[in-house]
Amino acid sequence: MSEDIRDKFANTDMENQIGVLQKSMYHMISFHILKTENDFLDRIAETHNHSHYDIKLEYYDHWLESLIATVKETDPLFDSEVELAWRITFSSGILYMKMHYDP
Numbered sequence: 300m301s302e303d304i305r306d307k308f309a310n311t312d313m314e315n316q317i318g319v320l321q322k323s324m325y326h327m328i329s330f331h332i333l334k335t336e337n338d339f340l341d342r343i344a345e346t347h348n349h350s351h352y353d354i355k356l357e358y359y360d361h362w363l364e365s366l367i368a369t370v371k372e373t374d375p376l377f378d379s380e381v382e383l384a385w386r387i388t389f390s391s392g393i394l395y396m397k398m399h400y401d402p
């Protein structure tokens with residue numbers, strides 16, 4: 300979605316990143332359901348903050364749009380209700396990450 304984001308992953312092992320994404324999805328969903336902090340998100344929010352990876356706030360919006368585009372592409376039952384469910388479920392974790400951007 301952006302050159303800047305591509306640059307952030309210049310040295311990343313993308314095969315490994317698939318596993319990272321799967322685990323992240325699990326913790327994001329769990330955070331949305333339980334609504335309490337967990338060690339995983341806490342640690343990730345720190346690595347992504349202004350002083351570390353410097354993942355800017357708007358990158359999370361790109362992240363969500365990419366996720367929705369992927370679901371649309373791969374889920375034959377995709378409709379506006381499914382889209383809304385994904386957006387609502389991931390909004391909590393994204394909010395958490397954004398809140399911790401500036402340490």
Ligand code: HEM
Nearest residue numbers: 304307308310311319323343346354358359362392393396
């Ligand atoms: C809510 C959304 C996100 C979650 C849950 C998440 C989770 C993770 C996790 C678990 C890791 C591996 C552990 C670590 O290095 O700390 C990681 C690495 C990384 N993430 Fe994210 N991430 C999110 C969004 C983003 C976004 C929007 C970007 C945009 C650029 C990004 C960029 C990176 C980079 C550059 C790495 C390091 C990759 C490497 O090892 O080379 N992340 N992320």
